[in-house]
Structures are given as structure tokens and as C-alpha cells.
Amino acid sequence: xxxxxxxxxxxxxxxxxxxxxxxxxxxxxxxxxxxxxxxxxxxxxxxxxxxxxxxxxxxxxxxxxxxxxxxxxxxxxxxxxxxxxxxxxxxxxxxxxxxxxxxxxxxxxxxxxxxxxxxxxxxxxxxxxxxxxxxxxxxxxxxxxxxxxxxxxxxxxxxxxxxxxxxxxxxxxxxxxxxxxxxxxxxxxxxxxxxxxxxxxxxxxxxxxxxxxxxxxxxxxxxxxxxxxxxxxxxxxxxxxxxxxxxxxxxxxxxxxxxxxxxxxxxxxxxxxxxxxxxxxxxxxxxxxxxxxxxxxxxxxxxxxxxxxxxxxxxxxxxxxxxxxxxxxxxxxxxxxxxxxxxxxxxxxxxxxxxxxxxxxxxxxxxxxxxxxxxxxxxxxxxxxxxxxxxxxxxxxxxxxxxxxxxxxxxxxxxxxxxxxxxxxxxxxxxxxxxxxxxxxxxxxxxxxxxxxxxxxxxxxxxxxxxxxxxxxxxxxxxxxxxxxxxxxxxxxxxxxxxxxxxxxxxxxxxxxxxxxxxxxxxxxxxxxxxxxxxxxxxxxxxxxxxxxxxxxxxxxxxxxxxxxxxxxxxxxxxxxxxxxxxxxxxxxxxxxxxxxxxxxxxxxxxxxxxxxxxxxxxxxxxxxxxxxxxxxxxxxxxxxxxxxxxxxxxxxxxxxxxxxxxxxxxxxxxxxxxxxxxxxxxxxxx
Ligand SMILES: *[C@@H]1O[C@H](CO)[C@@H](O)[C@H](O)[C@H]1NC(C)=O
Ligand SMILES: *[C@@H]1O[C@H](CO)[C@@H](O)[C@H](O)[C@H]1NC(C)=O
Ligand SMILES: *[C@@H]1O[C@H](CO)[C@@H](O)[C@H](O)[C@H]1NC(C)=O
Ligand SMILES: *[C@@H]1O[C@H](CO)[C@@H](O)[C@H](O)[C@H]1NC(C)=O
Ligand SMILES: *[C@@H]1O[C@H](CO)[C@@H](O)[C@H](O)[C@H]1NC(C)=O
Ligand SMILES: *[C@@H]1O[C@H](CO)[C@@H](O)[C@H](O)[C@H]1NC(C)=O
Ligand SMILES: *[C@@H]1O[C@H](CO)[C@@H](O)[C@H](O)[C@H]1NC(C)=O
Ligand SMILES: *[C@@H]1O[C@H](CO)[C@@H](O)[C@H](O)[C@H]1NC(C)=O
Ligand SMILES: *[C@@H]1O[C@H](CO)[C@@H](O)[C@H](O)[C@H]1NC(C)=O
Ligand SMILES: *[C@@H]1O[C@H](CO)[C@@H](O)[C@H](O)[C@H]1NC(C)=O
Ligand SMILES: *[C@@H]1O[C@H](CO)[C@@H](O)[C@H](O)[C@H]1NC(C)=O
Ligand SMILES: *[C@@H]1O[C@H](CO)[C@@H](O)[C@H](O)[C@H]1NC(C)=O
Numbered sequence: 001x002x003x004x005x006x007x008x009x010x011x012x013x014x015x016x017x018x019x020x021x022x023x024x025x026x027x028x029x030x031x032x033x034x035x036x037x038x039x040x041x042x043x044x045x046x047x048x049x050x051x052x053x054x055x056x057x058x059x060x061x062x063x064x065x066x067x068x069x070x071x072x073x074x075x076x077x078x079x080x081x082x083x084x085x086x087x088x089x090x091x092x093x094x095x096x097x098x099x100x101x102x103x104x105x106x107x108x109x110x111x112x113x114x115x116x117x118x119x120x121x122x123x124x125x126x127x128x129x130x131x132x133x134x135x136x137x138x139x140x141x142x143x144x145x146x147x148x149x150x151x152x153x154x155x156x157x158x159x160x161x162x163x164x165x166x167x168x169x170x171x172x173x174x175x176x177x178x179x180x181x182x183x184x185x186x187x188x189x190x191x192x193x194x195x196x197x198x199x200x201x202x203x204x205x206x207x208x209x210x211x212x213x214x215x216x217x218x219x220x221x222x223x224x225x226x227x228x229x230x231x232x233x234x235x236x237x238x239x240x241x242x243x244x245x246x247x248x249x250x251x252x253x254x255x256x257x258x259x260x261x262x263x264x265x266x267x268x269x270x271x272x273x274x275x276x277x278x279x280x281x282x283x284x285x286x287x288x289x290x291x292x293x294x295x296x297x298x299x300x301x302x303x304x305x306x307x308x309x310x311x312x313x314x315x316x317x318x319x320x321x322x323x324x325x326x327x328x329x330x331x332x333x334x335x336x337x338x339x340x341x342x343x344x345x346x347x348x349x350x351x352x353x354x355x356x357x358x359x360x361x362x363x364x365x366x367x368x369x370x371x372x373x374x375x376x377x378x379x380x381x382x383x384x385x386x387x388x389x390x391x392x393x394x395x396x397x398x399x400x401x402x403x404x405x406x407x408x409x410x411x412x413x414x415x416x417x418x419x420x421x422x423x424x425x426x427x428x429x430x431x432x433x434x435x436x437x438x439x440x441x442x443x444x445x446x447x448x449x450x451x452x453x454x455x456x457x458x459x460x461x462x463x464x465x466x467x468x469x470x471x472x473x474x475x476x477x478x479x480x481x482x483x484x485x486x487x488x489x490x491x492x493x494x495x496x497x498x499x500x501x502x503x504x505x506x507x508x509x510x511x512x513x514x515x516x517x518x519x520x521x522x523x524x525x526x527x528x529x530x531x532x533x534x535x536x537x538x539x540x541x542x543x544x545x546x547x548x549x550x551x552x553x554x555x556x557x558x559x560x561x562x563x564x565x566x567x568x569x570x571x572x573x574x575x576x577x578x579x580x581x582x583x584x585x586x587x588x589x590x591x592x593x594x595x596x597x598x599x600x601x602x603x604x605x606x607x608x609x610x611x612x613x614x615x616x617x618x619x620x621x622x623x624x625x626x627x628x629x630x631x632x633x634x635x636x637x638x639x640x641x642x643x644x645x646x647x648x649x650x651x652x653x654x655x656x657x658x659x660x661x662x663x664x665x666x667x668x669x670x671x672x673x674x675x676x677x678x679x680x681x682x683x684x685x686x687x
Contacts, residue, residue, distance in 0.1 A: 024065040025074050025081045028107075033066055033083070035104035043097045051093040075110070082110035089140075090118040099123035099146060106130060113138040117164070120144065125170075127151020138162040142188070145169050155180045164188040166235070171195070179224040187228070190237035190259065226251050237283065238262040245284075250275040261285040261308060268292030269314070279304055285332060286311035294336060296320035299345075310334025310356055327351045334379075335359035342367055342385075349373070358382050358403070366390060366409070377401040381426065384408060391416040405429050405450065413456075418442040428452040428473065436461060444468075452476050452495070465516065475524070495524040508532070510592070515540035523590045526615070530595040534621070539604020544588050544611050589613035593639070597621055601645075606631040613637040617663065620644050625669070630655055639663040649673065 037060050040052055056070035066083060067074035073085035086105060099121050105114065106129035114136075121144040130136070130153045139157075142164045149172025150165065161183050170192040178187075225234060226248030235257060242264040249258070250272025256279060266289030273279070274295075280303050284290055290312040298307065304326035315337045322345040331349070334356045341364035342357065356379040365387030370378075374396045381403045388411030393399070395416055403426040410431040418439020425443075428450045435458030436451065448471045457478040463469055473495040509532030510525070520543045588610045597619040605614070606628020614632070617639045624647040625640065632638070633655045641663040648671040649664065662673075 025067045025083055029083045030066045032104040032107045033060055034062060039101040051095060052091050083108050084110055084112040087115045089115045092119040096120050096122045099126055102126055103129050109133060111136060115140040118143040124148035125151050127153035130154060136160055140164040143167040160184055162186040166190040168192055176224040179227040183230060184228050185230050186233040188235045190235045192239050194239040196241045196243060231255055233257040235259040240264060245270055247272045254278055257281040259283040263287050265290050269295060281306040283308040290314055293317045296322050299324040299326055301326055306330040308332040330354040332356040338362055342370060374398040379403040381405040389414055394420045397421060413437060421445055424448040426450045430454055432456055510535055512537045518542045521588050526591045527594040530597060533599025534597060534602055536602035536604045539602060539607040544608040591615040594618040601626055603628045610634050615639040618642045625650055635659055637661040642666040645669055
């Protein structure tokens with residue numbers, strides 16, 4: 001009876017106590033995690049710019065079982081459940097936190113995976129913290145601001161399979177000890193400042209060449225990497241590496257991604273890459289020193305999907321013929337010395353999403369088969385292509401980016417243009433003529449439109465106020481008619497320089513409604529026949545009133561596009577400056593020079609505090625220079641020459657600290673020339 005009783009107690013004990021006591025995570029790990037949480041919280045209290053989310057972390061409470069916490073995963077070991085996975089991705093939204101917050105987390109020696117990516121962490125990686133992590137498999141510290149070099153302790157994590165330190169500020173060279181990570185499958189170090197060259201003494205100095213191991217210990221990254229037999233992803237894009245791709249790379253039979261774009265590589269594409277039959281991505285773009293012939297066998301790699309070779313000194317093999325076994329999705333052969341017509345082996349590349357053949361010497365017409373391939377991005381700028389565009393090109397629902405600038409295309413822009421979903425349409429510096437189809441304003445998502453330097457004529461179609469159009473350049477054509485007032489509040493740049501005869505250019509006045517263009521940053525209407533006076537609503541251009549931080553982008557998601565918007569240019573400091581996408585906020589300007597504007601300068605122009613250039617020269621503007629101009633605190637260039645201005649030159653206060661070009665000649669101004677610390681050039685005004 002007693003025995004039965006005891007047995008019952010024992011069973012009760014097992015049922016009620018074990019799950020609660022024994023299957024809980026260790027106290028010291030609970031403490032470590034709470035310490036991490038406290039450090040984070042302390043950080044927001046100390047630095048008011050730091051913003052964190054407590055989502056998930058709110059479940060981290062003292063006296064509770066951490067195996068039940070969010071962001072934490074434990075194993076099922078008996079008697080304690082140890083923490084194995086921590087997903088601490090993106091807890092911090094802004095500001096900065098010190099890399100020392102990692103220390104308590106790294107004390108959890110049972111850790112198998114740690115994701116601490118996107119947390120605004122600053123400072124060096126606390127290498128000594130990693131010494132006890134003997135089961136570590138995956139470390140993701142990407143998208144922070146870690147600096148210094150990769151600590152040697154990381155190379156002793158023999159179990160590591162995945163190391164992602166991309167998008168940090170890590171410098172130094174990569175130690176040859178990387179070869180110790182025998183289990184590494186993914187090595188992702190892109191977007192850092194890692195340098196690495198094969199030390200020049202290799203193979204030269206006698207003392208070193210006698211040592212057969214010298215290559216392995218000389219910090220020569222590629223040779224060490226070719227010992228990482230399990231490697232599948234090798235991504236060192238956008239660093240400052242300067243080695244030759246070693247032959248040994250061909251030994252990494254499981255390699256599927258080799259990304260070395262945006263470095264300083266030299267040498268050629270080694271033959272051994274032929275043996276990488278699992279290769280899906282080969283990115284070698286923008287390495288100035290990479291040279292030699294592009295081997296045609298690359299297209300025989302059946303699994304290859306992404307091949308980016310542009311921006312090197314690589315040359316197309318003119319004698320070789322291509323029998324593409326691969327079904328590419330991305331192909332860049334920018335500046336690879338291609339000539340003749342657009343290669344027709346591309347015909348069966350039916351999976352293509354991205355094609356960049358710009359900066360070559362391609363001739364002939366835009367083939368209909370290419371138009372029918374349904375490619376998303378087609379970049380053929382800077383070639384010698386001619387003829388008209390196949391109408392079916394614009395009937396593809398896939399087309400997002402079409403860049404054909406600086407070719408010799410001619411004929412009309414097909415009527416079908418309104419049927420696309422294209423977002424970026426760059427047709428400048430060709431020989432297109434006729435009128436622009438009205439349907440162009442129906443393109444739903446059109447954001448960048450550059451039709452400059454063609455022979456287009458007629459009126460320009462009206463865009464909806466809701467249109468997404470951000471950049472419009474129709475300059476140097478033969479358009480006529482009014483300045484269309486309504487482009488939509490998203491428009492950042494309006495450039496309408498029109499060449500040609502008087503009767504064929506833009507006339508009328510600058511519409512009052514111009515201030516509806518809330519985002520406008522660049523208003524370039526130089527060399528037209530605009531009359532009337534300057535509307536005072538110009539002072540209401542919101543985009544020129546406030547200076548936004550240079551980091552903020554008008555179109556955040558545009559960053560995902562790989563093409564540079566180098567086609568757009570404005571008149572800046574007497575030279576043409578390209579409006580690269582990222583530079584948009586560097587230029588805030590109004591250029592209305594060479595028109596027939598008259599009347600007085602509106603006082604409201606002084607509201608445009610972020611304006612950097614104001615050129616009103618070669619008009620017939622009269623009256624005084626408004627006192628409000630002293631509020632143009634960002635102005636660098638002010639050209640009011642060749643007008644009918646009179647009265648005193650206003651004496652400025654210190655606010656015009658950026659002014660460095662002031663042109664007032666050919667007016668009827670009197671008085672002293674204002675002083676500005678930056679003023680280095682000053683045309684002698686005719687006083
Ligand atoms: C790393 O960043 C921290 C904090 O920003 C700074 O104090 C330290 O000097 C930097 N170290 C290196 C090696 O640049
Ligand atoms: C590593 O483990 C040893 C022995 O348990 C301990 O003394 C040391 O503090 C640990 N180091 C770290 C960084 O956790
Ligand atoms: C390259 O990296 C730098 C920072 O290291 C970054 O600013 C830049 O945008 C990157 N370039 C590309 C094309 O990713
Ligand atoms: C390549 O991957 C396969 C399948 O994952 C694996 O069996 C093989 O061991 C790997 N090869 C090497 C050299 O690691
Ligand atoms: C490719 O691999 C084979 C056998 O695995 C080897 O004999 C050959 O030398 C390799 N080719 C190159 C160019 O490395
Ligand atoms: C291409 O072929 C021509 C003649 O057949 C030859 O002279 C030339 O050297 C070859 N070029 C290359 C790069 O093989
Ligand atoms: C493309 O055509 C070539 C013949 O020109 C053929 O050998 C190859 O298999 C085709 N590739 C694909 C992906 O269909
Ligand atoms: C452009 O093409 C036209 C034919 O459409 C031709 O007459 C002209 O010579 C070409 N111009 C250049 C620079 O190739
Ligand atoms: C533009 O096309 C016309 C024929 O339509 C041709 O006469 C002219 O030479 C071309 N202009 C250029 C610059 O190629
Ligand atoms: C400028 O904007 C203000 C406030 O929105 C408005 O009251 C004023 O009428 C506008 N001025 C012009 C000239 O459009
Ligand atoms: C202002 O515009 C005129 C005419 O377009 C140009 O000649 C002049 O150089 C410009 N002024 C400055 C300072 O850029
Ligand atoms: C400029 O405007 C004045 C009146 O302000 C007028 O008398 C003069 O004729 C105009 N000059 C030109 C060239 O239009």
C-alpha cells in the first residue's frame with residue numbers, strides 16, 4: 001500500500017514538476033539575455049536618437065522560462081533546455097548602439113545561430129567574446145556599422161557554416177586563416193572596406209619562395225578561400241580587394257554564387273571556372289583591372305542565371321560562337337567591345353529579366369525578337385543602333401526600364417507607348433521625330449522621362465496631377481505651345497529647353513499653378529520664348545523651401561535599380577552636371593535665363609531657402625533686387641545679368657555665406673558689391 005502510494009507520488013512528481021523545473025532554460029542564460037535587454041534599454045535612455053522596438057522583447061521577463069520567450073529558440077535537451085537560436089534582427093530603428101551589447105549574448109555558449117543584423121551597432125566586433133561558441137553554425141551581423149577588421153577569433157569557429165558581415169564598415173585585410181573555417185558554405189562580406197592584395201613579394205623574394213607554404217600564410221585571400229571546399233556562396237562585392245581570381249577557384253565544386261563586383265580585381269577569368277558546374281551567379285562587374293577575353297564556354301554553364309561582366313576591360317571574343325546552354329535571367333556585357341548587330345544567340349534566352357549591352361559598338365536596328373522577349377530592363381545606351389522601335393516593344397507588360405540614349409534611333413515614338421508599365425524611359429540624344437503620342441501621359445508608373453536632344457515637335461502632352469513623374473527632360477527638341485502646368489506633385493525636375501525657331505518653341509507665361517509641383521527641385525526653362533512676369537507663386541515651391549537631409553531620397557525604392565541616371569544634366573557652374581539619382585538633392589535650382597520675362601522680381605523668391613542656383617539672366621526683368629534675397633541662405637550662384645534691374649544692390653548680411661558666383665552686369669544697378677566669404681568670382685557690374 002505504501003509502495004503504491006509512493007509510486008503514485010512519484011508519478012505525480014514526474015507529471016507536475018519535470019516540465020516546469022527541469023525543462024527550463026539555465027539561469028545564467030536567462031541572466032545573459034536579460035542583461036542584453038537592459039543594455040539596449042539603457043542605451044535608449046542615454047541616447048535620445050536611438051529608437052528600438054520592444055516587440056518580442058516584452059516577453060523577456062525575470063523569473064520566467066526563456067525557452068518560452070519570443071526571438072529565442074531552445075533545444076530539447078534534458079535536464080535543461082539551452083538557448084540555441086537567437087533572432088535579434090532589426091530591434092533598433094535609428095541612432096546607434098555600442099558593439100559591447102553583444103557581450104552578454106556571446107556568453108551563451110550553446111548558441112548555434114545568431115542573427116543580430118540591422119541594429120545600428122557601432123564599434124569593433126568583440127572577437128574575444130566568441131571563444132566558447134563551439135557549436136556555432138550561423139552568424140549574421142550584416143547591416144550594422146561594425147568597424148575595425150575581422151577578429152581572428154572568428155576564424156577558430158570550426159563549426160561555422162554561414163558568416164554574413166555584409167554592409168558594415170569593416171576594413172583591413174582578410175586573414176589567410178579564413179581557411180580554418182572548413183565547414184563554411186556561405187561567406188558574405190559585401191559592402192565593406194576590406195582590402196587585400198597578394199603581397200607583391202610572393203614569387204619574388206627568394207627567402208619566401210623557398211617556403212612552400214608562404215602563399216598560405218601571406219594573407220593571400222583567394223588561395224585560402226580555394227581551400228574552403230564546401231563553399232557555396234562567396235560574396236565580396238563592393239570592397240577594395242585587388243587580387244587575381246586564382247585558378248584554385250575551380251576546386252570549389254559546390255560554388256553557386258561568386259560575387260566580386262565593385263572591387264579592384266585584375267587578371268582574367270580563369271579557365272577553371274568551367275569546372276564550377278553548380279555556378280548560378282557570376283558577378284564581376286566594375287573591376288577596372290579585369291581584362292582578357294570573355295570565354296564563350298561561360299554560356300555552357302547550364303545552371304548559370306546571372307552573369308554580370310560590365311565595366312571591365314574584358315573583350316568580347318569575336319571569333320567564338322555561343323551555344324547558350326544557360327537560361328540567363330541577368331546579363332550585363334556593358335563596355336565589352338561588342339560590335340555588329342545585337343547578338344542573336346540571345347533569342348533563346350527567354351528567361352531574361354535584365355539586359356545591359358550599353359557602351360558597345362552595336363549597329364543595326366532594334367530586333368523584333370528582342371522586343372518580344374518580355375525583358376524587364378533593357379539598357380542599350382551608347383551604341384550605334386538605328387531605325388525605328390518595334391511597336392511591340394511597348395506591348396510587353398514586363399518592361400520597366402528602357403534606356404536607349406545616345407544611339408541613332410529615328411522615326412516616331414510608337415503609339416503603343418501608352419500600353420507599357422515602364423517606369424524609366426530614356427530616349428535622349430537620338431533622332432526621334434514627330435509628335436509625342438498623347439498616350440505617354442497614360443503610362444501609369446512613369447517616373448523618369450528623358451526625351452531631350454531629339455527632333456520631337458508639337459505640343460507636349462498633359463500629365464495628370466496624380467502622375468508619379470519625378471524627372472522630365474524634354475529639352476533640345478522642337479516642341480511648341482505652353483508650359484504644361486500640371487505634372488503632378490511628385491515632379492522633382494522639369495527641364496524644357498527648346499531649341500529651334502521662335503515660332504516653334506514654348507511660349508506663353510510661367511503658369512501660376514507651377515507651385516503645385518510640390519517636390520520640384522530643378523526648374524530649368526532656359527532658352528524658350530516665355531513672356532510675362534515671374535509668378536509670385538514661385539516662392540511657394542515647397543521642394544525648394546526646405547532643405548531636406550542629403551540622405552533622404554525622393555524615391556527610396558529607386559535604389560534597387562542598377563542603372564545610373566547619367567543621362568540627365570543641368571547647367572551648373574557654367575558646365576553641364578549629370579543628375580545622378582542619388583544627387584537629386586544636391587541640385588536645387590531655377591534657371592529661367594534667355595527668355596522674354598519682364599516685370600519685377602517677386603519678393604516671395606526669398607522664401608526658397610534651399611535654392612542653390614538662380615539664373616534669371618538675359619530677360620527684361622526690371623525694378624529692384626528684392627531685400628528678401630538675403631534669406632537665400634544656400635545660394636551659391638546668382639545670375640541676374642542682362643536685365644533691366646535698377647536701384648541699389650542690397651547689402652547682404654552674413655546669411656549668403658555660400659555665394660560664390662554673383663553676376664549683375666548689364667543692368668542699371670548702383671551701390672557697393674556685397675561681401676561674402678565664398679565670393680571668388682565677380683563680374684564687374686556696369687554701374
Ligand atoms: C570604430 O568605431 C568606434 C565608435 O564609432 C570608434 O570609437 C573607433 O575608433 C572605431 N575604430 C576603428 C578601428 O575605426
Ligand atoms: C569561456 O569559458 C571559460 C570557461 O568556462 C570562461 O572562464 C570564460 O569567461 C568564457 N569566455 C567568454 C567570453 O564567455
Ligand atoms: C558600396 O558600398 C558603399 C559603402 O561601403 C555604399 O555607400 C555604396 O552604395 C555601395 N555601392 C553599391 C553599388 O552597392
Ligand atoms: C557538395 O554538396 C553536396 C550536396 O550538398 C555534398 O554532398 C558534398 O559533400 C559537397 N561537396 C563538398 C566538396 O563539400
Ligand atoms: C577540371 O576538373 C578536372 C577533373 O576534375 C581536371 O582534370 C581539370 O584540370 C579541371 N580543369 C581546370 C581548367 O581546372
Ligand atoms: C580571330 O580570327 C582571326 C582570323 O580567323 C584571327 O586572325 C584572330 O587572331 C582571331 N582572334 C582571336 C581573338 O582569336
Ligand atoms: C539555345 O540555342 C542553342 C543553339 O543555338 C542550343 O544549343 C541551346 O540548347 C539553346 N539553349 C536554350 C537554353 O534553350
Ligand atoms: C543615323 O541614321 C540615319 C538613317 O536613319 C543615317 O542617315 C545617318 O547617317 C545615321 N547617323 C549616324 C551618325 O550614324
Ligand atoms: C536623322 O534622320 C534623318 C532622316 O530622318 C537624317 O537625314 C539625319 O541625318 C539624321 N540625323 C542624324 C544626326 O543622324
Ligand atoms: C502661397 O501659399 C500660401 C499658403 O499655402 C497661400 O496663402 C498663398 O496664396 C500662396 N501664394 C501664391 C502666390 O500662390
Ligand atoms: C546663366 O544662364 C546663361 C544663359 O543660359 C548662361 O550663359 C550663364 O553662364 C548662366 N550663368 C551661370 C552663372 O551659370
Ligand atoms: C524691357 O522692358 C521695358 C519696360 O520695363 C521696355 O520699355 C523695353 O522695351 C523692354 N525691352 C525689350 C527688349 O523687350
